[in-house]
Amino acid sequence: MSLYIFPIVLACAAATAVVVVAIRWERPRRGPGGPRIANLKPRSGWDEDSAAAFSLSHREPDQPFTIEQAHHAMQSHRQCRANTCPRKQAAFRTLVAAGRVVPDLRADGYAQ
Template sequence: MSELGTALLIGTAIVVVVGVVPLLVSLCWPNHLPPDQRAAAITESLQVKGLDEDMQTHYWPAGWPHDAPERRLSIPEAHQAVQRHRSCEAADCPRKAAALRVLVQSGRVVLDPRRGY
């Protein structure tokens, strides 16, 4: 192969790599949408696949974060919240306070009156 043929082959390879590969990557890359359209695209994709139900908030773990729960905790959730928040003071952690209330009202826990909960 002559030097001219080699140069043409190398030039063609460079054009393909520099021109076509970035185009393919941009089409396949997940962030090709503007940020304000990504969430809608993901939601639509999940709905098409029938997976959107997995994103509902009632599947999120109990005890996260320290905020007060939006509804009354069940007894198992209250036990879990107290365990997860064992290092928190009930006066400083609304979730632990709500969990203790459930456990006290259900008779599962008797608080020590000397501790001043």
């Protein structure tokens, strides 16, 4: 009886290992906060020159954002908090002024 149990247990363990490896292999490789900003691709409507000129720093922009640039900044800085990232804050204010975002008045720092 025990001679038949060992191959069954061994086969189940091997099948489980194959499934675990397959799941880990197919899952996208990400850091703790999502994909790196350097790996983000610009959305449609952005040519390579404007995407390259668009700064991915956290500094406040030199000129006011357009609505499209504000959307891109919000996506690029999605792991940042608007009250600590001047670039995301400027993008958020642009989207609020354009009526694209309605801030939650209960959220501290967003409605200012």
